[in-house]
Amino acid sequence: MTDSKTYAPPSGPPPSNSSEDYEKLLKYCVGTINRLQAPKVFDEHLRRLGKKRKALFGGNKNAKKLAEVFEKQVINSCLDGLPLYANDQAVINQLAQSKCLTRIKEVAAEFGIPDQEYVFYDLCQLCLFKIIFYIDNSGSMKKGNRLQQLHDFLKLFMKINVSPQPLRLKFMNHNNEIHAFLRQKFNIDCDRIETEEQLNTVMANIAINGATPLATNLYTTILEPEVLNRKLGQPLLVVTFTDGSPNGDKYTLGRVIRMAQKRLSENNLPQKAICYQFAQIGDDREAGEYLDSLDSDATIGDVIDCTSPIEIEMKQIRRKNPELSTEVNYVKKLLLGPIDIAYDSMDEINNRVY
Template sequence: MGLASKLAASQGAPGGPGGYPGGGQQGYPPPPGGQQKPGAYPGQQQYQAYSGGQGQPPPPQGQYPPQGQQQGGYGGPPPQQQGGYGGPPQQGQPAGPGEIAAYKQSLQQTIQEKRLQQFYPPNSQIIDQVANKASFQVDRLCAQWRINKEIANDIVKLALYDIVLFIDDSGSMQFEEKGERIKDLQVILERVAFAATLFDDDGIEIRFMNQDPPANMTSNVKTQEQVNQLMNGHRFSGLTPMGTNLRKKVIDDIFLRNLRSGRMRKPLLVIVITDGQPAGEPQTAVFDTVRDAVNEAGRSPLGTGAIAFQFAQVGNDQTAREFLGKLDADPAVGPMVDCTSNYETESEEMLRANPPVELTPDLWMIKLLLGSIDSSYDSKDEKTGGSGGHGGYGGPPPGQYGGPPPPNYGGGPPQGQYGAPPPQQGYGGPPPPNYGGQQQQQQGGYGRPPQGQPQYGQQPPYPQQGGYGAPPPPRY
């Protein structure tokens, strides 16, 4: 069952609006086999996504889920407490100072990890503006998608980027799997446009691999109606010149044009959606395009953080999966990209975790959106020698999807985490311990700004993302 079919089935299944098939109260999915898996703590057998579908109210504004107070443990059905997550919402409650400060700290951590200081210097008013509106917009996402607020909070990081989708419109998209791949593609386009416009009124840019629709249909895409208009009647034909036309239509026409003219106001997140391996071009074309774009950014005053790449698969083509695996594992290009398998593959891998994890289509979308700009999502599907341990391929990192609770769990958030005031050091200082699940690194290392600013003409090292076959960053 493809992404679109799975999503439609979950939203229209028995068990209440937006519930899972056979799910209990509030649409929570039953645990596999009805028994708790070894290694799970009480009540934790699957990641319990927020059950609010269309027609259901969002969680309360201005509040995060209370930590350490849910009956049945983290991940179990939330208690029906007044104003709490899962309980009756409080309408119109503004975000408190602590919540706004937590969003700012999350944004600042991403700025440091992805080296975006040239776009967002200390005391940037943009960060204040995003943090002030974040709670309301995150609540909108929770109401629209099947995710809880703890995960939805991370979507605020998209506000730091402009987004371009580069779409495979080769003939196989239409003829394979009875058109399911095109349905999946349309779902992805609609959801990326919705998530991006939560914080950016400009919408997203869309480019196709083979065809060139009118510019007024592919620029500033914001709504489902625009996506439908773009997709209706679009001709899917031809081969898959992924690297060649990614360079021509996205890197040259959008990224380098703005980079060299000094018009870049945000870094660029490039999301490539494909159903197959490249065809009709040299085998190294994709690798060369990514490497050249990052190197060009590194030679500019904005640095390598000016561009990020996400590659995602639709459909079940094995050669496409193998190609993305090679791209992610490449010692030179792998650290510059994140690759996400199709929904079915990712879902099966998470179900093999211990304890198993229910990866909903909406959580897969979060991974697609954030994998290349938030290392905690990138590390969720990495291999560690086939160990399957926490943080390994098929095994969730500690404290993440279905993993055991992090230190201090049940005792309130540590300083610098969501729901707690940030530490007193100023912006630009090192991130606090445990914040966002990231381990502190040495000066100039992973997740920290390099020593000094790179000079024009010099290429700073690109921050590692923990590629296929390499252990993810250590996590608390």
Template sequence: MILNVLRQGVQDQNLQAFYPPGSLEQLAQQIAHSGALARIAAEWRLPTEVAMDLARLALVDIQGCLDDSGSMAFEENGERIDDAKMIVSKVAQAATLFDTDGIQICFLNSPAVGQGIKNEAQAQHLLSSINFSGLTPLGTSFERKVLQPLVAAARSGTLRKPVLAIIVTDGEPAGEHRHKLVQAITDAKRALATTRYGADALSIELAQVGNDQKAAAFLNEIDVHPEIGSFVDVTGNFEMESAQMQQTTGIALSPDMWLVKLLLGALDTAYDSHDERRR
């Protein structure tokens, strides 16, 4: 069953350059023997089949890019920072169950970088050292800190695993052109397409914290963009996503399922398409 999930993930995301035939059996056995699925199902109160879907995280390296602009601290009494800490902690926890390397975290403004973040304590320690101030150079920083190193590794043939980049932000870009993020992603995708790994070496999740409606509108523009929308998934804040789910399906969205959507929306077309139909 785990092997089927991994095979579907490779096919779904066109990851054959990383995982040729016969390469997934050992990975599936490692996941089965680790007890990761039972553990996350219990801790996140997930149905077994949903926990099984999270095995796709074993196929990627996760890189987080966090918004450390001033609005994160000043708006909503700093709750946005608390939400960002929670997201990083949960993502690190889930990722480490399937890949013991942990996750990498960078920031839009601060030069600080967290390597191998594996649990809540490490995530909290890293974020507590950050001074949230300045603007929101989403595209500029994401390009310099995540996209350019990724493209360089792909061009040199040293990219070990595909990358799931998770951007956590509370607002529209500031201090750069509004379309800088779209242009940066477009350029990176085109560059990756010329390498043996292909454009699908990169998947992107945009996660919103806070209730800024202009930010939500900006992120939605990217989600439905004709050229890069298929490579990007957007997860609104929990309140927005929960309200949409309740309105369209009558089903209450739990915080844990919201996190699953955040983790898998860019990796599993089933989760992404469910979200698109709600819009």
């Protein structure tokens, strides 16, 4: 005889995670925070791993000792300025406030692997950064399927984003005019895009024309308002999508990045508190060579990660990690490459470390 009772889910919202639950995510974050806040210790950590061609003797004795715990706890000495996250508990509090564990469960379920949510744990690092997407809307972006590739990536980011922050878009050309037009006509704030429908409207109505003043407008549109005109409140991740090398630029990219670092230093903040991803769209060879030069630049290369067009990038990821040959993991590589050493060196081509 079967039981006539049927299962009824418990009423009310599911139990929320406590701050203790977020301690398991700490190991994904401490190396990233130490890399930004304690660069001398990071250098010693790389020496220990054999990834720096420098002598193992000399250097800073305190940094050497701290390098032993580089990936285990937030380091609060040998710092470059005041810390943005002072200790382990500050990181845990930020993660708990973001409620990213709930979102991680949702993302795992959405991608059909509810029993493998740990695959997305490393994305919790995004909760520690303010993320801004800087979009090349020059005339050459009309070529081929470049705009569609960009659109597809942004949609995928919204699906995989485990942080509570919205999608923020800044445009290389006519940024203020585009923001004002979309706000007035569609009531859409490009600094707070929260639905795919809003994103679709934005992508259907942005102006695509003009040159590629990559560095100049990075400075005026993002770095000046975020860093030069006020004190940075949390680390900043700037993700740039571009299809070509700069033209029509007043400044060089190295100069504007160093200007931002100088202001951070003046505010007694870590110079590496701003990280940059430059993602190539399309197959323009000159653009690829330009991005290569950024990645290997001795003065700014340590805060920059550059990715090839998605087809090339996926081939490199697949060669080294066959299980990571999915669009989701390309997005993870692109977002975490500038901040997480594990992703920064995931793929190599012609001795180029992304």
